[in-house]
Amino acid sequence: MIATIDIEFTVNGKPVRISVPPRMTLVDCLRDMLGLTGSHIGCEHGVCGACSVMLDEVPIRSCLMFAVQADGAAVTTVEGLEGPDGKLSPLQEAFWDCHAMQCGYCTPGMLVAAQGLLDENPDPTADEIREAISSNLCRCTGYQQIVEAIQLAAQRMNEGPDHA
């Protein structure tokens, strides 16, 4: 048995100090050790994107990282997208308004991918939206209402905080 390794990082703004086996993936660590079960496992070979989280502010596949690699990093999961008082982000509100999901399994990863897009490009075209979410597979929605939700969120965010 290989010894565990101590790591320190932040998850959704909170500091975490744990000891992890080297081969434990970041997604398994988040889910099983930290109880953050919002990030989901769909393939474990980096194709479906259900495990997407933000690492140092960019979306990545957490099944393709070992938890030890997150040492010193800032991780944001779906649980961290809402405000500290539980206020939903404009993107989450738009997903709800547009019913941009059905079973909800791909949704956390999709939200992270979409948030990553809007962080970088607050006024994306429909093509840019599809390009950004092409990292994340959804079997339920056919993507239509997801694209519409991201467009709606961008529109609301660009109109200003009073309109969101």
Add this chain to the structure above:
Amino acid sequence: MKAAEFEYFRPTTLDEACGLLADTGDDADRCLLAGGQTLVPMMAMRLARPTHLIDINRITELQGIRDLGGSVEIGAGTRQRAVEKDPITRRKLPLLAAALPHVGHHQTRNRGTVGGSIVLGDASAEIPLVALILNATLIIHRRDGRRETMADGFFEGPMMTALEPGDILTTIRFPVWDGTTGSAFHEVAPRKGDYALVSAGAQVALDANGTCIRAAIGVGGCAPTPLRLQAVEDALVGQRLTDALITQAIAPVPDLIDPESSVHASAAYRRRAAPQLVQRALLDALSEARP
């Protein structure tokens, strides 16, 4: 799909990494971990089972994009997405800029590295193909020294390169073409972002009269390694590039390549598609050179 056990190392300097890799004479299977976008799935499927995983993501010497005028140096550990977004790439390495959006997806490019793709040496991968077309210089370090080698000759076989045990690819130096140039990259993949079935990259330089003075053309997915199409280049250099000339120049392509069949495309498919993709790339490169 959980990886087999391994010992984990995280060197912070290149010297330290070379030292860790250089230990030989035991049963250990040492492997470098960079972006992990290909290695980690293979470990999850237990097709790769390193006993010693050496994480080189913290080594700053492997990061960075440097414009040296006649060339651009990219640290092997630089994220594909950083290269994609850097203005230097668009200005000085347009062929690489054209190829990068085809490499996986946003999220994989956020972690995947330029060097990682090159040392994997997948004949269907875009970055090795670009490196070969431009004949990039590959700078390799090991514990007892450093050497430079060219992309031409580096890719030896399917997923096999000239890297020796103990080597670390540290920098890729891409030559910059001056003058009036145009480049283009085309690929066919089952879905956008998938491994290419066939890909073609082309870069041309024209003189003031519009005559082609330089051409570099290559294909991926058509042989055990990425392939440079010297014969096609020779047919174009010194000529005015017309549609007819290009059509003629691509005619020998099916005989220049040695594709294999896979579940998504037969060798025959690749043989038929390759010249057409080369043609498309050449026509686009040409129209970029002389808008």
Add this chain to the structure above:
Amino acid sequence: MPDDRPAASNYRYISQPRRTKEDKRFITGRGAFVQDVQLAHTKHIALVASPYPRASILSIDTSAALAMDGVLDVITGAELAEHTDRLYHGVDLPNVRWHPLAVDMTRYAGEWVAAVIADSRYIAEDAAELVEVDYEPLDAAIGIEKVMQPDAPLVHPDHGSNILLKKKFVWGAVDDDFAAAEHTISYRARWGRSSAVPIETFGVITRWSEKDEMLEVWASIQMPQYQEQIADALRIPLNAVRVHNYIDVGGSYGVKRGIKQTVLSGYAARKLGCPVRLIEDRIDNMSGGDAHGPDRLFDVTLAYNGDGLIRSMKMRVVDDVGAYPGRSIQQLGKPISALCGPYRMSSIEYDVTSVTSNKTSQVAVRGFGQAPTNFALETGVEKIARRLGLDRTEIRRRNFIRHDEFPWKIPSGTAYDSGDYHTVLDKAMRFAGWDALIAQRDAARAEGRLVGLGIATCLEPGGGNNIFEHLLNEKIQITTFVESALLKIDGQGQVTVAISTHTAGQGHQTLAATVAGEELERDPDGIRVVHLDSLEALPTRGPVASRMAIMLGSAVSKAARRLRNRMIHIAAHDLAVADTEVEYADGEFTVRGDPTRKRSWLEIVFIAHRQLHRMPPDTEPGLQTIEVHAVPGGGKLPNEKGEVQIYPCFSFQAHIPLVEIDRVTGQVEILDYAVAHDCGTVINPKIVRGMMMGGIGHGIGAALYEKFDYTEDGQLLSGTFLDYLLPSAHEIPDIRDTEHCTPSPLTSHGQKGSGEGGYLGAPAALASAVNDALAPLDIAITELPMRLADIEAALHIHATPVPETAP
């Protein structure tokens, strides 16, 4: 039911674009998926799978695995077969034995042979590698026609052949109709092996309680008779099984049947005295999960006249169900509901053969066989149109059942409830801009581009009267297909609806709350919907067969109306007037013509719960009711001609895609996709639209990208997401949709099913478009999926040969 429903816009909650109840937990990452369930002392299973398509198991040595730290047990097929009963098939197959782990012989590459139970999945996988299985590889039976050859290896030797079922049905005067028809056309169509492949794999956790002598089950499940099969296999009473139905299922579309996984887990949990967790990884799922879809070869002959009217059809189907059929043979029977689609043909011959092979087993997939059938039928309609030079929309118009002819009985005895196919097709064409799309196509063709416009008009049967099971196996005499709702208004006046099954994204909580809210005139946002576990549950068939809006909607509606009427009765009694003198609106019970005399919702609630002295003598205290709703048209066996009403309600869609084929690469780009859908009254438009879009996306996958490819000797080539290609946001285009509403006379609010329709029409529509694009070259493709290499090969074969000059 009277057909005097208010127009959709008159509903307060039904048909309104309201937010759903379910979405909040999903957008905040608070779904309760099976993998999220944390129970103390849980152990984990990893599986040992056979690499061979067919092999004898000579021995299994588990000693090295057992010796590993953290490993509790290794279970083999022999042990399971001794302590559990075999799993069900849908038809009589006594010599086709199916157990969760292979016994003596493995029958497909990926079949599970042993299960390691350990402290973590990581350790279990380490130990699984140490299990030594000695196989003797044997020749495999692969190939849908090859397996029927007399010399083919037998998948189940004791069964004596690879044919599991062969049945022919003849409804109406087929021979006469064929003799009278002016023309016939025969063709072959092939539906390749794909499946639903949800993003969440199947998973189950079981825990045996010695104290209660009960098995608790948490699973990502979507199937009727789940607890029954578990109980039977584990040899425990049905009321010793408690399936927790609150678990969120990460997509299913039919495929999450999970029986063998649950029996394995349940057996281990009881044996080891701890909860046992089996979560399939993607490789387990794709090859070993027994969740492949229909794999069909159709030979169809249509008899038609010169005006395009189709009089009769002979449809022969062979379906390769893989090694262990389970319920997949039934998947040949469901299409009897709508074999002729929306067309008025007067007789049908349906000849079905189910074969077994050394491939992964087949399971129910969205539509339960209707999608391949629609594809096969529409292929013929297109061919006839081309042969006659008839416009492809005109031929459909001529063959459609007319709006005023409903209910329309098809040859196999099912009556279609309602429809207005002509109007919806017209709407689709206007909305799509048919003429402009034709012009666009023609202009592109003039430039030498391969552009095609497709059309498909298909039905979605809904409601779930599975009497076709009897048609395939007369010993099955099951005619009860119901769905239940329990409705209560508590002492505080809050409304709670309890449903008896699980949800996989279809929005059942929203459905139930919306219908209850509509009937009770209470805001659905304040109505709580809970899932009863299987012990508490009332009779249910689960969310299959596009039935929940029809069945659960109707059950909730009846229950809510009953409670409303009971409250009116209580109010009338308290106000000393007849029931008919009390009007109910918005929580107030008012004497007609005297607005000063009324009772409020809360007053009635208090009387009902706490004031027996004010209650009418014939009324039970409290406010609760159960409704067990039977499927409309059900409860009957077929007559002597084999005619019977199968599903009650029929939704309709018209799909119009425009595609372009890249001559060089063979890739299909969808330039435009328009659809008109008619599922009667829409309970929640966002849910319905979402499912339709998703169904189309799924259909695009089946038509253009997805296949479980096998080598000739039975190795699965597409066993991960690297090779099994689910469409991303690039492959599925913007889809434009419009709708029509032809209510069903058979449901509470005119609602029909809507969860499958996109998938049932899109593959046919895309085949139509691709073939339209290739028509100028005289190329026809009748096999799905139409992948880029297939199309390019077809183009290449038909390319004008370039004259060769002598060297």
